[in-house]
Amino acid sequence: MKREAAETLISRLNARTGSYAMRVQGVTGGLSGVDVAAAMAGAPRIEESIARLKYAGQEEYRVEVWQWLIAVAIRISDNWRKCSFEQKELLAAFVLNEVVPNRLCPVCHGRTWTPDAKGMEETCACCDGKGWAFPTKKHKVKLLGVAAESWSRTWADRANQLMDEFDQRDRRVIERVMKL
Numbered sequence: 747m748k749r750e751a752a753e754t755l756i757s758r759l760n761a762r763t764g765s766y767a768m769r770v771q772g773v774t775g776g777l778s779g780v781d782v783a784a785a786m787a788g789a790p791r792i793e794e795s796i797a798r799l800k801y802a803g804q805e806e807y808r809v810e811v812w813q814w815l816i817a818v819a820i821r822i823s824d825n826w827r828k829c830s831f832e833q834k835e836l837l838a839a840f841v842l843n844e845v846v847p848n849r850l851c852p853v854c855h856g857r858t859w860t861p862d863a864k865g866m867e868e869t870c871a872c873c874d875g876k877g878w879a880f881p882t883k884k885h886k887v888k889l890l891g892v893a894a895e896s897w898s899r900t901w902a903d904r905a906n907q908l909m910d911e912f913d914q915r916d917r918r919v920i921e922r923v924m925k926l
């Protein structure tokens with residue numbers, strides 16, 4: 747692999763320390779699905795899916811990575827007080843939206859609406875019906891249904907725990923991709 751390409755990948759590995767613009771740009775380009783498939787042969791399925799989504803821009807893998815993050819949240823949430831399944835789903839969506847940015851709203855996935863309790867279409871509260879959004883802290887606490895103060899006290903830390911799990915997998919992906 748060319749040095750320049752390797753540096754780009756490394757900068758993406760530490761997406762959280764990179765600039766916002768770099769994080770947004772970092773999603774696409776670089777590798778083809780074929781490159782990624784070659785690099786990830788024999789790797790755990792989730793690592794291949796992360797690689798395809800993050801480094802080959804194959805958006806069809808987003809839902810799978812999101813579901814994996816929800817499963818991680820369930821696994822690591824033993825000492826999280828009060829965190830419903832819906833809150834875990836939201837937290838996983840917020841984290842995925844940050845580690846692999848996408849213009850599509852992480853809550854309605856671009857549909858612009860979400861089903862309400864009766865299954866009726868309701869304007870999405872995350873993107874206000876625009877279909878795309880990077881939710882702000884204000885949006886996040888509103889969607890989670892928690893007090894704003896609890897974001898920095900509780901929820902940001904939970905999001906960071908999820909990000910750490912993602913980064914661990916991502917690091918293994920990078921190791922493989924660097925060997926291309």
Ligand SMILES: [Zn+2]
Nearest residue numbers: 851854870873
């Ligand atoms: Zn939305």
